[in-house]
């Protein structure tokens with residue numbers, strides 16, 4: 001039986017502290033290892049965690065202050081780390097074949113992935129992040145070719161908040177009133193272990209999942225910051241919620257229910273790529289895998305004692321429940337949401353330069369997912385894109401696909417020939433494309449030449465090859 005919702009307190013992932021400096025950058029050290037933790041009350045779950053915890057430690061960094069993260073892999077399989085939303089040179093972006101091999105176990109992986117190899121590191125690898133980017137809610141997670149879904153499912157994900165002076169100058173809620181919320185879903189076996197339907201449970205050679213999960217793996221337990229349907233006590237004041245959909249495949253449509261009253265509105269101040277130009281008020285937020293919504297909620301709009309419940313309107317049964325806030329005390333609050341937030345330089349419009357079609361197809365002999373009829377080929381670029389030029393790209397889909405582009409944020413220009421949708425504002429790195437939709441985005445890559453990827457962020461689709469090499473030239 002599943003536990004009762006709203007009994008477990010909302011965890012706050014610890015904030016990582018730098019271990020020192022290296023070559024003018026702040027140095028962080030993270031060990032990827034497995035650990036037994038209590039997620040469902042009274043049961044032990046083995047996670048694969050950054051520093052053995054799920055979510056991993058939150059990195060808080062500043063614009064213009066470079067960072068090196070030294071990852072050590074004590075897990076039984078190779079890993080790859082990607083800073084999602086990071087403006088990162090190719091060699092540190094987490095190319096899916098740039099493996100960090102398990103410590104002390106470097107021999108037998110050269111022939112993994114059909115002999116395709118990238119830049120392999122034995123045991124540890126340093127990722128360098130220039131952090132020349134706007135304040136934003138980023139996250140980091142595993143990105144190994146063919147095995148991202150099961151690795152993230154076991155826990156390899158954490159938040160990374162970039163801060164800057166522009167954001168610090170705004171009177172937004174901060175401190176205890178700023179909450180990162182990594183929302184995802186999982187299924188558990190009776191013994192507390194995660195149940196992920198991988199074809200190859202050792203995650204060594206054969207990618208993919210059992211037939212029933214071709215569309216993506218869904219769970220029946222909703223976790224927020226790693227806890228099942230948690231509850232959090234709040235002041236009657238404004239809070240900043242940094243919502244991240246960290247699920248493999250589930251989309252959420254979130255509302256804040258108030259017993260006997262109208263839902264509490266959520267004022268969006270930021271998207272994947274940081275602050276919007278101006279706030280957008282939502283009654284409901286649709287968030288696809290990997291998208292972030294940075295919102296301010298005013299709990300002073302309800303009486304002290306009220307329980308405000310975040311509900312997933314797309315869920316059924318146990319997946320309708322997400323998170324509860326208990327408004328416990330009156331409190332002073334000098335925060336507010338200004339009318340103007342930040343400068344957002346508009347990109348585009350222009351003629352459609354490239355079109356990418358995301359559809360179900362074949363991957364060699366296997367069933368799979370394709371872009372323009374092709375499955376991921378690390379050695380062949382689907383697009384060579386000049387740095388510094390704005391291009392309009394058109395995405396089309398068969399079923400739902402959240403499309404993610406590495407290296408730079410983009411802007412949504414048109415959704416089905418009309419303007420951007422309600423959830424498309426600001427800089428985006430992931431755009432949710434619903435069945436049969438046509439979405440045009442303006443993309444501009446800057447600074448770094450090399451090979452990057454673009455892919456569907458339904459992680460099962462990604463692992464079944466719905467990914468393309470993009471080369472910046």
Ligand code: C2O
Nearest residue numbers: 082084290404455
């Ligand atoms: Cu969040 Cu290419 O990934």
Ligand code: CU
Nearest residue numbers: 401456458461
């Ligand atoms: Cu997809």
